Amino acid sequence: MATSKVTDTSFESDVLNSSGTVIVDFWAEWCGPCHQIAPALEEISDARSDITITKMNIDENPVAPSQYGVRGIPTMIMFKDGQPVSTKVGALPKHAIEAWINETS
Numbered sequence: 148m149a150t151s152k153v154t155d156t157s158f159e160s161d162v163l164n165s166s167g168t169v170i171v172d173f174w175a176e177w178c179g180p181c182h183q184i185a186p187a188l189e190e191i192s193d194a195r196s197d198i199t200i201t202k203m204n205i206d207e208n209p210v211a212p213s214q215y216g217v218r219g220i221p222t223m224i225m226f227k228d229g230q231p232v233s234t235k236v237g238a239l240p241k242h243a244i245e246a247w248i249n250e251t252s
Contacts, residue, residue, distance in 0.1 A: 150185075150192045153201040155210040161201060163229040168198040168252045173215075173222045175206050180238035181221045187241035191248070198252060225251055 153161045153171060162169050172188055174181035185202075192200040205212045205220060215224055215231065225233040225248070233251040235244070 150188055150200045150202050153203050153208075153211075155208040158203070158208075158211045162226055165199065165226070166228055168248075169226045170198060170200045170248070171211075171224050171226065172200065172202045173205050173212050173217045173224070174202055174220055175204060177206075178220050183238045184221055184244070187244055190241065191245060195248075198248065223247075227252070 150172070151161070162171060170188075172181075172184070174185075188200050188202075192198075203211060205217065212222075217224075219236050221236070221238060223235045223244070224231050233247070235247055239247070
């Protein structure tokens with residue numbers, strides 16, 4: 148399944164009220180490293196049916212990033228059953244993202 152878009156309006160229903168594992172990729176259009184990791188996140192999302200990967204544009208949606216202390220991008224926060232359980236900041240290669248998911252999920 149491809150990554151999906153989440154907004155401040157849909158954050159509660161799409162992330163906080165979701166059962167299972169949801170990864171939110173906080174990004175911005177102008178962020179080069181954000182664009183670097185996007186294909187890896189798409190590939191992981193397509194390969195893994197046990198997790199949901201969503202993307203939130205911080206310029207269009209300032210509330211949730213502020214609530215979760217996002218200070219740099221890309222920032223990925225993993226939620227399990229609506230609770231944040233792990234955070235990764237920076238452009239990581241695909242294998243490092245997969246290792247983080249495997250050790251945390």
